[in-house]
Every structure is written in C-alpha cells, then in structure tokens.
Amino acid sequence: MRTRQAIAGSALFFIAAPGVVAGLLPWLLTDRYRLPWSTLPGLVAVGWLLIVVATALLLHAFARFALEGLGTPAPVAPTERLVVGGIYRHVRNPMYVAVLAIILGQALLFSSAALVAYAAVAAVAMVSFVKFHEEPTLARRYGAEYEAYRHAVPGWLPRLTPWRPTRDDRPR
Template identity: 90%
Template sequence: MRRVSAIAGSALFFIAAPGMVAGLLPWLLTHRYRLPWSTLPGLVPVGWVLIVVATTLLLHAFARFALQGLGTPAPVAPTERLVVGGVYRHVRNPMYLAVLSIILGQALLFSSWALVAYAVIAAAAMVSFVKFHEEPTLARRYGVDYEAYRRAVPGWLPRLTPWRE
C-alpha cells in the first residue's frame, strides 16, 4: 500500500511542480508565438532533444522516489529511504537539472530570451532551495549515509561514471 500511495503522490507532485515550472509558466511566457518553432531552424532539433531527454530523466527520477524511496519528491511526503540509484548515481539533483533543461529546450524551440531569463531565475531559486533547505534536511534525516553520498556525487555537474555505494 505504501508503494501505491508513493506513486500516486509522486504523480500529483509531478503535475503540480514540474508541470507548473516547466510546463504552464513557459507556455504563459511564449503562448503569444503563433509558430511552435524557432526563427533559427537549426536550434529546433536541439530544443526537442533537450526536452525529450530531460523529460525522460525527470520521469525516471520521479519513479525512483516512489519505487526505491517509497515516498515523493514533495517535502510534505518525503522518502523513507535515501534515493541513490539510477540517475542519482551520476548527480544529486537530476530533477532540477531536467526541469531547467526542459525550459532551455523550449527557449531554443521558440527563440525565447524570456525563457532564458526565466531559466536563470528558476536556477537561482532551485540552487538556493537545495543549499538552504534540502541539503540540511537530508543531512538530518539520513545522517552519515547522505554525507557519504554528498561527498561522492556532485550536485549539479553529473559525473561520467556512476557512483557505487
């Protein structure tokens, strides 16, 4: 039953958080454009690749929280276990990186400097949230396990080889 509620909670949070930050808000910033492509056609494929790859990684990261951690990414319903598998073996913050990549992919797709500026603001907010809330909370909750993971896996620039516990 815990797994079912973790999956349901993660699905709801997926719609509420990344759906808003990487979906609704970018749409509101770009909906005035009639054509869903860039004025620089060479950037359209790059934008689509960023969006598709980042969305796949985001879904993978959300699944890890529900299936491995038995919880959600939402601070109000955290995981029971520290999630360190899959994409988390390469980088500690794959969800944030995926959301930013989706926004930047849309910026390329629509040639939107507004989305580039929005991505910079979103990145600053995410880094601040991680630094001042998330990392201290995880350190308190998971103790030495989190500290070992934090020392071995970078927060923002993925390591090429996966970390092994």
C-alpha cells in the same frame, strides 16, 4: 508509505511542481507557444532533444522516489530511504537539472529570451532551495549516508561514471 501511495503522490507532485514550472509558466511566457519556432533548424532539433531527454530523465527520477525511496519528492511526504540509484548515481539533483533543461529546450525551440531569463531565475531559486533547505534536511534525516553520497556525487553537473557506494558508504 506504501508503493501505490508513493506512486500516486509522486504523480500529483509531478503535475503540481514540474508541470507548472516547466509546462504552464513557459506556456504563459511564450504567449501560449504561439511564438514562431526558431528559424534555425539546428536550434529546433537541439531544443526538442533537450525536452525529450530531460522529460525522460525527470520521469525516471520521479519513479526512483516512489519505487526506491517509497515516498515522494514533495516535502510533505518524503521518502523512507535515501534515493541513490539510477540517475541519482550521476547527479544529486536530476529533477532540477531536468526541469531547467526542459525550459532551456523550449527557449531554443521558440527563440525566447524570456524563457532564458526565466530559466536563470528558476535556477537561482532551485539552487537556493537545495542549499538552504534540502541539503540540511537530508543531512539531518540520513546522516552519514547522505554525507557520503553528497561528497561522492555532484549536485548539478553529472559525473560520467555512476557512483558505486562502498561498504563504508552504506548505512549500518
């Protein structure tokens, strides 16, 4: 897939997937963000921090797919190469982690129990999709390269130091 096509495809998928999951659905669940903001300024600040940082990481992760992987996060247009650079050196599923952080940031911002419950349901769906679809698909597609990466980089809780592949981890 050419770089321009990968960027365009990733942008469309960004709107369709995280745009709906972390944007449209929380907007609907909070009565279109009309709920009063939290009365605790600390929760508002932490909520905004989560939303801003997670959005930046999500954009970074999408860019890695297009520029490093030459593909998209959409299963219909996968990457040509395994994406292991940038934020992917710290956590294997940064897009899912970022989307959940955005939802939880909104839950704090709006003091919304509905968004906490929604985040829990979304987390179960994401973990299940990764375990039963993504990981087996990546193992088949990238073989030993993915297995080395999977064993070195945690799926959900980021490692503090970036993973640096050794010669044995690189494809031959």
